[in-house]
Amino acid sequence: MKSPLHGRRVLNMVSGGSDWYRMANKADPVQAEVWIYDEIGWFGTTAGDFATALADVTAPAIKLHLSSSGGDVFDGIAIYNVLRDHPAHVTVQVDSLAASIASVIAQAGDERTMMTGSQMMIHEAWGLAVGGATELREYAEILDRQTENIAGIYAERAGDGRKKPHFRAMMRDETWMSAEEAIAEGLADSVVKPARRAEKEPEPAAAATPVDWVAHLADATIGA
Numbered sequence: 001m002k003s004p005l006h007g008r009r010v011l012n013m014v015s016g017g018s019d020w021y022r023m024a025n026k027a028d029p030v031q032a033e034v035w036i037y038d039e040i041g042w043f044g045t046t047a048g049d050f051a052t053a054l055a056d057v058t059a060p061a062i063k064l065h066l067s068s069s070g071g072d073v074f075d076g077i078a079i080y081n082v083l084r085d086h087p088a089h090v091t092v093q094v095d096s097l098a099a100s101i102a103s104v105i106a107q108a109g110d111e112r113t114m115m116t117g118s119q120m121m122i123h124e125a126w127g128l129a130v131g132g133a134t135e136l137r138e139y140a141e142i143l144d145r146q147t148e149n150i151a152g153i154y155a156e157r158a159g160d161g162r163k164k165p166h167f168r169a170m171m172r173d174e175t176w177m178s179a180e181e182a183i184a185e186g187l188a189d190s191v192v193k194p195a196r197r198a199e200k201e202p203e204p205a206a207a208a209t210p211v212d213w214v215a216h217l218a219d220a221t222i223g224a
Contacts, residue, residue, distance in 0.1 A: 030059065030060070032059035032061070032062050032063070033065065034054075036064065036079075036105070037067045039070065040070060040071030040072055040076045040105070041071040041072030044068075045079075047082070051082045054082055054083070059088060061088055061091070062083075062088045064093065066092055066094050066105060076105055077150075080105050083109075090110050090111075091111040091112075092112050093115060094179075096115070096118050096119075098114075098121075106187070107154065107157040112157075114188045115191070115194060117179070119178060120181075124147045124171045124174075125143045125150065151165075154167040158185060158186025162185075
């Protein structure tokens with residue numbers, strides 16, 4: 001069964017741009033935060049844009065918030081590799097969905113966490129091709145090569161003796177996993193419950209000086 005999650009959002013098709021991708025606190029002394037809430041590739045977050053922005057991050061830690069239905073295999077693997085190659089400690093947090101090639105990006109974290117209720121989906125590489133029998137056979141071989149490559153990444157990151165054939169079988173069946181099931185398969189490390197961030201206490205209002213009051217009164221008379 002082919003997943004219905006690969007439809008392109010109309011706005012992104014028109015603009016060729018990303019609606020839900022940004023980085024914050026690139027030079028923060030503690031942690032930079034990154035959001036990929038988009039498809040992977042030209043219709044969303046491209047590897048080129050991501051790598052360019054990531055190169056400016058000097059923070060010692062990166063937290064990547066991930067919610068994506070997947071997209072382009074090659075862009076996804078490039079994003080995975082630039083994250084793995086970055087000197088910062090990387091935490092990938094699946095906020096809702098890491099499907100298809102986004103599940104590979106989820107493996108880029110030194111820590112791989114999943115929020116309560118989040119899911120992961122893995123499947124074989126697929127695409128569209130037009131041509132004669134020879135071209136279509138060649139394309140099928142290319143798809144098999146990509147599936148084999150991705151299964152190798154899963155196996156490497158899962159550890160615990162899990163081999164590529166195990167993940168190849170899961171991919172062939174298009175496997176959906178809860179956060180707990182992803183952990184059991186070695187594709188995530190922990191489940192994180194949502195927690196409110198501590199709110200900053202409001203700063204006390206500065207006492208008005210006589211000059212402030214004069215300015216206020218002067219403004220109040222304009223147009224009277």
